[in-house]
Structures are given as structure tokens and as C-alpha cells.
Amino acid sequence: MKLILDNAFAKAGGFISPDAFQTYKTPAEKLNAALHNKTGRGSDFLGWVNLPNEIDDAFLSDVENTAKSIREKNIDVYVVIGIGGSYLGAKAVIDALSNSFSQLKGDKPAILFAGQNIGEDYLAELRDLLKTKEWAICVISKSGTTTEPALAFRILKQDLEDKYGKAESVSRICAVTDAKKGALKTLATEEGYKTYVIPDDVGGRYSVLTPVGLVAIAVAGFDIRTLVQGAKDMAKATGAEGPFENNPACQYAAARHILYSEGKKIEILVNYQPKLHYMAEWWKQLYGESEGKDGKGIFPAAVDFSTDLHSMGQYIQEGERILFETVISVANPENKVVVPEDKDNLDKLNFLAGKRVDYVNKMAELGTQIAHVDGDVPNIRIEIDKLDEYNLGQLIYFFEKACGISGYLINVNPFDQPGVEAYKKNMFALLEKPGFEAETAMIKGRIAK
Numbered sequence: 001m002k003l004i005l006d007n008a009f010a011k012a013g014g015f016i017s018p019d020a021f022q023t024y025k026t027p028a029e030k031l032n033a034a035l036h037n038k039t040g041r042g043s044d045f046l047g048w049v050n051l052p053n054e055i056d057d058a059f060l061s062d063v064e065n066t067a068k069s070i071r072e073k074n075i076d077v078y079v080v081i082g083i084g085g086s087y088l089g090a091k092a093v094i095d096a097l098s099n100s101f102s103q104l105k106g107d108k109p110a111i112l113f114a115g116q117n118i119g120e121d122y123l124a125e126l127r128d129l130l131k132t133k134e135w136a137i138c139v140i141s142k143s144g145t146t147t148e149p150a151l152a153f154r155i156l157k158q159d160l161e162d163k164y165g166k167a168e169s170v171s172r173i174c175a176v177t178d179a180k181k182g183a184l185k186t187l188a189t190e191e192g193y194k195t196y197v198i199p200d201d202v203g204g205r206y207s208v209l210t211p212v213g214l215v216a217i218a219v220a221g222f223d224i225r226t227l228v229q230g231a232k233d234m235a236k237a238t239g240a241e242g243p244f245e246n247n248p249a250c251q252y253a254a255a256r257h258i259l260y261s262e263g264k265k266i267e268i269l270v271n272y273q274p275k276l277h278y279m280a281e282w283w284k285q286l287y288g289e290s291e292g293k294d295g296k297g298i299f300p301a302a303v304d305f306s307t308d309l310h311s312m313g314q315y316i317q318e319g320e321r322i323l324f325e326t327v328i329s330v331a332n333p334e335n336k337v338v339v340p341e342d343k344d345n346l347d348k349l350n351f352l353a354g355k356r357v358d359y360v361n362k363m364a365e366l367g368t369q370i371a372h373v374d375g376d377v378p379n380i381r382i383e384i385d386k387l388d389e390y391n392l393g394q395l396i397y398f399f400e401k402a403c404g405i406s407g408y409l410i411n412v413n414p415f416d417q418p419g420v421e422a423y424k425k426n427m428f429a430l431l432e433k434p435g436f437e438a439e440t441a442m443i444k445g446r447i448a449k
């Protein structure tokens, strides 16, 4: 993985001056050290910092064996139930590594998700599909009490039991939850589900390298050892002992902080490979929940190019100048498609004959970067060799580390999410949940006006 901040195409002076950048050397190094020494805010939730080094062979073998026993049931569908940090990491990695049409190709098992929304049609259509499929469930909730996954699990668990009977359904459910507390932990213990623990000191959005992500990724057939190795190598590259000049996480955090200080309040994560769409969704949660508090924080947005150049491209080129982009560039696609010669050349594309489609994509990328920089949209580039487990492991840890440092640079706690409770309180009040009587009376009074 290579981070490029050099403003190669920027107008004179660039967006980030070497002097301004250098100013952040000491703060970024100190804040990185604070993550390692647990001396900064939210220090109870720093289990992710050293996590890749602490994952041992016995644990990986256990997850691999669980995945093997689930796959041996010859299931068509693995339903992964979870939301937010208990959903996006697995979805991001599986999508990035899967064939774009794996579900239509009939690759087994298809990994489908539930409990990440409350759409009744979504759930009804999933249940309908599952009637004719062989399937199993992984239910993930750190708190064990989140409404969306709890609701989906209640319904799908009954369907599974109806289809397979109690004893067999128990062997088809894996629960990932807290070591001690929460309704899911109680249920998993009572029913005897295979259970994995989410460490207390790892928050949802930093949990993809725990069983939260690893179980589903392994069931999907991907190599969790290499994923973890990538993260481990990035943990080394971004460790507290290395200087700012060699630490891409410190540099990315500093660059985005400088841009934010200059009024660039929105960061757009850009990809040119549609398989990275959910990697951007995962990144949006990571940065949005970590930084967006106390009236501060860069708003994380994302686009898939070149698709969205035909929708969002206009705004990015000429709209409010409050944007910067971080481009994830993948050097080598797995496949090769060459543009053929056409004797009639009615589409006038013969000038591309013999060239790879990826060459066209790369020129779109370069042309866009130059255009956007000319339009006063700074570009940061992250180059990875290819979409494989190793590079994704690196990318995940890189973003997590830079996020912790970024949160500390704006002096927020990057590891809590108090704002997420506001909608829950109102929803429970409106649903008349026991224990919320006062809130129910209050909110009903408000909406009656």
C-alpha cells in the first residue's frame, strides 16, 4: 500500500505546504503513541490497536473449523445478521474479494445480510427465498440488544427451527457477542450455539478483524490468515516507534486535518473498482462515527467512479469548494479484457483496439484527478497492488489507525458514539417500549401539536 500526498497536479504551492505538513509531525507522532500507550480519550476501546498481533493460530484454526463445518452442510445461503460495525466490515471484505456475479453464478454459499435495516419487504423477500434454500445463520451483536438484528434474528431463528427442527438448527447458528452480557449472550448460552466473543475493548466499527468479520469472511471461503497478516504488517508500519515520515497513518491523518482546517469539510472516498463500494460504506461508518461529534468532524462521503462521474461529477468539479477526495487506486485487476478491433469502427473506438479496459479506467482516473485538482478539490491517493486478502488487511488497519489519530487531532473521543442513541430513544418511546413511559408521553405530546 502506498499513500501519495504530493499534490503532483496541484496549482503552484499545492494544497498542503511542506511547512504545514511538517507542523503535524510531532502532534501526529504523539497522538499515535497515545493510542499505543492508552493515554488518550476513549482508552478503554483500544483493543484494536494491537489486535492483529494478538490473533493466534488456535483462534484462527477455530474460526476456520467453524467455517468448514458450516460449508460442509452444503448450504446455499449464509445469513449474517448484524448492523453498523457488526455488518459493514464483513460485507466490505466479502464484496471486495468476490466475483461480481457470484450469486448469479451459483457460487456457494451466497452471503446475504439481515438485520441491517428494518425494511419489511427486504425481510419478507429474504424469508421467501430461504424457503427453497439450504441455509444457516451467523448472528452478530456486541451489545446483544440492538433492535434491528434482534428483530431479524427472532424471525429467522423461528424459520430455521421450523425448517430443520430444534437440534439441527442449533448446529446452524453461530452467535458473535459479548463475553458476559446482553440478551444474545443469554440466548446463545441457553440454546448451546457455537459462540464467539467480541472483546470488550474493541468497538463495533473497529471490529472487522475479530469474529465479527472473520467468521463470515471464512464461511465465504476467503483466507482470514492472509487478511490478518496484511493488518499485522500495517500495524508494524504504523507503529509508535516509527517516525512521521515513514508512517502512512500519521501522514494521512495530518493531511486530512490540514485540509479540514482550510475549510475542506467533506472527504469523498473514491474508488474505480465497484467491488470497493462497501469498503467505502465501512470507511464512512468508521470516520463518521469516530469524528462526527462535539460539532466537529469531516463529513465522510463516497463515490464509485467512473459511474458517479456521470452523476456527482458536476458537483465535485464546480459545486461548493468544501470537498477533498481520497482515491483508492487498485494497480492490477484480477482479469484482463482487451478492446477488439472492429472493421466498421462506427463507434470510433478503434484507437483503443488492443488496449486493456483497465488502461481506459486508469486514464479516466488520472484525467479526473487532474480535473478535480484544477477545480480546487485536493486529492489524496492510496495505491494498492490488487484486491486480495493481504491488501485489504493492510487497508483496514491503515484506515483504523489513521482514524484514531484523526479523532485525537480534533480533540474528540474517536471511540464512542453517543449521538446514535437519540434516534433509538425516540423510536422506543414511539413504540411504547416498557421503561420508556415518560419519553412516550413526551414525544406523543410533541407530535400531537
Ligand code: PA5
Pocket (backbone or CB within 6 Å): 083, 084, 085, 086, 140, 141, 142, 143, 144, 145, 146, 149, 203, 204, 205, 206, 289, 417
Ligand atoms: O460502531 C458501533 O458501535 C455501532 O455501529 C454498532 O456496531 C452497531 O450499532 C451494532 O451494535 P451491536 O453490535 O451492539 O448490535
